[in-house]
Amino acid sequence: MEQTSRPxxxxxxxxxxxxxxxxxxxxxxINGAPGPSEKTRKKVLKAAEEIGYRPNKLASLLxxxxxxxxxxxxxxxxxxxxxxxxxxxxxxxxxxxxxxxxAVVPQNPVRRSIESLVDARCDGLIIIAAGTVEPDSSExxxxxxxxxxxxxxxxxxxxxxxxxxxxxxxxxxxxxVQLGHNRIAYFDGGAASGAQERLKGYSEGxxxxxxxxxxxxxxxxxxxxxxxxxxxxxxxxxxxxxxxxYNDEVALGLIDHLRTAGISVPEDISVVGFxxxxxxxxxxxxxxxxAQNIPQIAQLSFNRIVTELADPYERPQEFVLxxxxxxxxxTTAPSQQPSLV
Amino acid sequence: MEQTSRPxxxxxxxxxxxxxxxxxxxxxxINGAPGPSEKTRKKVLKAAEEIGYRPNKLASLLxxxxxxxxxxxxxxxxxxxxxxxxxxxxxxxxxxxxxxxxAVVPQNPVRRSIESLVDARCDGLIIIAAGTVEPDSSExxxxxxxxxxxxxxxxxxxxxxxxxxxxxxxxxxxxxVQLGHNRIAYFDGGAASGAQERLKGYSEGxxxxxxxxxxxxxxxxxxxxxxxxxxxxxxxxxxxxxxxxYNDEVALGLIDHLRTAGISVPEDISVVGFxxxxxxxxxxxxxxxxAQNIPQIAQLSFNRIVTELADPYERPQEFVLxxxxxxxxxTTAPSQQPSLV
DNA sequence: TTGTAAGCGTTATCAC
DNA sequence: GTGATAACGCTTACAA
Numbered sequence: 140m141e142q143t144s145r146p147x148x149x150x151x152x153x154x155x156x157x158x159x160x161x162x163x164x165x166x167x168x169i170n171g172a173p174g175p176s177e178k179t180r181k182k183v184l185k186a187a188e189e190i191g192y193r194p195n196k197l198a199s200l201l202x203x204x205x206x207x208x209x210x211x212x213x214x215x216x217x218x219x220x221x222x223x224x225x226x227x228x229x230x231x232x233x234x235x236x237x238x239x240x241x242a243v244v245p246q247n248p249v250r251r252s253i254e255s256l257v258d259a260r261c262d263g264l265i266i267i268a269a270g271t272v273e274p275d276s277s278e279x280x281x282x283x284x285x286x287x288x289x290x291x292x293x294x295x296x297x298x299x300x301x302x303x304x305x306x307x308x309x310x311x312x313x314x315x316v317q318l319g320h321n322r323i324a325y326f327d328g329g330a331a332s333g334a335q336e337r338l339k340g341y342s343e344g345x346x347x348x349x350x351x352x353x354x355x356x357x358x359x360x361x362x363x364x365x366x367x368x369x370x371x372x373x374x375x376x377x378x379x380x381x382x383x384x385y386n387d388e389v390a391l392g393l394i395d396h397l398r399t400a401g402i403s404v405p406e407d408i409s410v411v412g413f414x415x416x417x418x419x420x421x422x423x424x425x426x427x428x429x430a431q432n433i434p435q436i437a438q439l440s441f442n443r444i445v446t447e448l449a450d451p452y453e454r455p456q457e458f459v460l461x462x463x464x465x466x467x468x469x470t471t472a473p474s475q476q477p478s479l480v
Numbered sequence: 481m482e483q484t485s486r487p488x489x490x491x492x493x494x495x496x497x498x499x500x501x502x503x504x505x506x507x508x509x510i511n512g513a514p515g516p517s518e519k520t521r522k523k524v525l526k527a528a529e530e531i532g533y534r535p536n537k538l539a540s541l542l543x544x545x546x547x548x549x550x551x552x553x554x555x556x557x558x559x560x561x562x563x564x565x566x567x568x569x570x571x572x573x574x575x576x577x578x579x580x581x582x583a584v585v586p587q588n589p590v591r592r593s594i595e596s597l598v599d600a601r602c603d604g605l606i607i608i609a610a611g612t613v614e615p616d617s618s619e620x621x622x623x624x625x626x627x628x629x630x631x632x633x634x635x636x637x638x639x640x641x642x643x644x645x646x647x648x649x650x651x652x653x654x655x656x657v658q659l660g661h662n663r664i665a666y667f668d669g670g671a672a673s674g675a676q677e678r679l680k681g682y683s684e685g686x687x688x689x690x691x692x693x694x695x696x697x698x699x700x701x702x703x704x705x706x707x708x709x710x711x712x713x714x715x716x717x718x719x720x721x722x723x724x725x726y727n728d729e730v731a732l733g734l735i736d737h738l739r740t741a742g743i744s745v746p747e748d749i750s751v752v753g754f755x756x757x758x759x760x761x762x763x764x765x766x767x768x769x770x771a772q773n774i775p776q777i778a779q780l781s782f783n784r785i786v787t788e789l790a791d792p793y794e795r796p797q798e799f800v801l802x803x804x805x806x807x808x809x810x811t812t813a814p815s816q817q818p819s820l821v
Numbered sequence: 822t823t824g825t826a827a828g829c830g831t832t833a834t835c836a837c
Numbered sequence: 838g839t840g841a842t843a844a845c846g847c848t849t850a851c852a853a
Contacts, residue, residue, distance in 0.1 A: 225586075
């Protein structure tokens with residue numbers, strides 16, 4: 140009877156034997172490392188082709204000191220996250236770094252997600268914050284380079300890279316005020332990452348423009364549904380002339396609910412989002428929003444990892460990137476005469 | 481000067497020494513494997529706590545025969561993909577399987593994505609098809625269990641699990657016909673996975689209802705933007721009374737464009753999607769759609785992997801799951817009298 | 822240039 | 838129960 144256990148994959152030893160060289164030469168040839176002569180290399184590569192050799196990454200990583208891997212923890216559904224992940228591939232791959240993903244889902248909460256990345260022996264971690272961070276996972280990190288993206292102000296021993304949420308919301312308010320708005324409400328992100336700061340920016344902006352008495356904060360959340368839901372509160376009261384939102388998703392939910400209720404955006408009410416994610420570009424919406432520079436964040440995150448890898452003395456830093464107002468179609472001058480301040 | 485290279489993580493040997501047991505006992509204690517006495521186990525666990533020991537997964541996997549990992553290749557932006565990934569976590573984690581992700585992005589095309597999963601020594605692969613599959617990657621797989629989700633009919637040596645697209649579109653047409661529609665157009669998915677089959681179902685449905693002369697196929701694609709774009713073709717011609725779409729995203733793009741152009745959905749025109757992704761539930765849309773049973777697909781995919789792992793003689797199979805019509809708010813009887821057949 | 826052999830941190834198979 | 842010790846498949850000095 141034929142023994143049909145699954146075929147064993149050829150090892151480096153098999154390859155070496157087949158090519159009639161030592162394992163050392165075989166290894167170096169495969170990795171393009173200096174050493175082997177051109178003749179040897181050719182021979183090895185040919186043999187590899189013939190027997191279908193593929194290096195065992197596990198063994199390779201185990202034997203190596205640095206793994207050239209960067210781990211990324213992110214949320215599957217949030218477009219800011221997935222767009223950032225895509226950009227990270229864009230900067231990491233060309234430099235020979237592999238990106239290892241771990242999705243934050245109910246069955247795989249942040250804590251566990253980070254652990255799995257550490258266990259996978261990543262050289263560094265990029266954690267795209269969903270909600271607030273538990274700083275207690277720091278023991279597990281053992282001083283490996285970690286950058287936290289979009290987190291609230293510094294959480295200690297790791298890098299933080301974020302877009303200035305306060306600045307962003309002040310810009311949003313400023314924009315609306317210049318258009319002639321004064322009853323400007325805010326859809327807050329609740330416990331979401333960076334929510335406090337954005338809220339602060341809104342409040343500050345309102346104060347600066349002597350609009351404090353028009354300040355209205357509605358707690359929404361960070362999803363489309365949250366925005367849609369929170370909009371019903373708005374509809375039960377006197378409408379503001381404009382609403383700034385924690386992020387694009389919330390803004391979209393709000394807009395959809397308003398339009399469903401027969402209220403025009405931006406004619407009846409202006410709306411501003413935050414993130415400049417791809418959905419803000421939807422032709423039916425063309426959301427005015429506060430842009431985060433995702434490619435820049437990806438680049439900076441990766442650079443920080445590499446820098447800290449190269450220099451163990453490098454201290455964790457906090458980077459606050461400037462947001463940028465992107466005016467599209469959901470903001471315009473208020474139709475009704477604004478009440479006097 | 482203090483030598484501050486990054487602190488070396490404690491190994492199993494360190495742990496064994498600290499706990500004053502052999503590495504074998506230490507290993508078994510950590511893994512909850514039978515063997516060590518309760519006393520030994522306690523001692524080891526305590527020591528592990530003290531020195532902050534974490535097993536090196538790489539080494540562990542290398543030494544083990546089966547890795548208990550299932551690799552998943554998927555697209556970041558497509559909701560069917562991410563929702564399925566989430567469900568896979570749901571079924572795999574509780575059974576002690578780790579899920580390893582590889583995103584298909586420009587810098588990491590399908591081919592490479594699969595390779596990285598194989599190299600990570602996954603026991604099996606779940607490939608969520610984006611576009612058509614290159615069957616030539618089969619060499620790299622070396623007979624490991626692979627299930628292809630959503631692929632077009634069988635591609636050879638791997639399992640295929642998909643929702644019957646033809647059946648789905650016939651159901652969609654059927655539904656529309658029953659509502660009184662006859663000028664029913666179809667927004668095609670182009671080269672997307674399963675597109676051909678769904679198109680076939682549409683054509684078949686139209687024929688069965690003697691509506692062949694009303695058959696209208698517009699090539700859209702698989703994204704919101706594609707749907708939005710393709711809608712402009714519709715607007716330049718006499719409008720159909722209803723449109724069935726390759727998927728939800730396309731349907732949403734279409735609807736948004738129509739509404740922007742002042743055409744009401746479903747009053748002026750009915751629209752049906754495919755997938756029943758979370759966006760089809762958006763309150764402003766409530767898309768009538770053909771549902772894929774994502775939890776079932778996840779469960780079945782995973783089961784197949786496990787089954788094939790257990791029995792190497794198991795042959796690849798094709799599973800075609802029945803789609804289900806979900807009626808929501810984007811379909812209704814046509815307002816204008818349908819022209820006589 | 823080439824070959825040899827000592828790790829890398831586990832698991833698993835033995836004797837004891 | 839417990840403790841050596843040989844794999845696992847690769848990298849990397851080091852010697853030839």
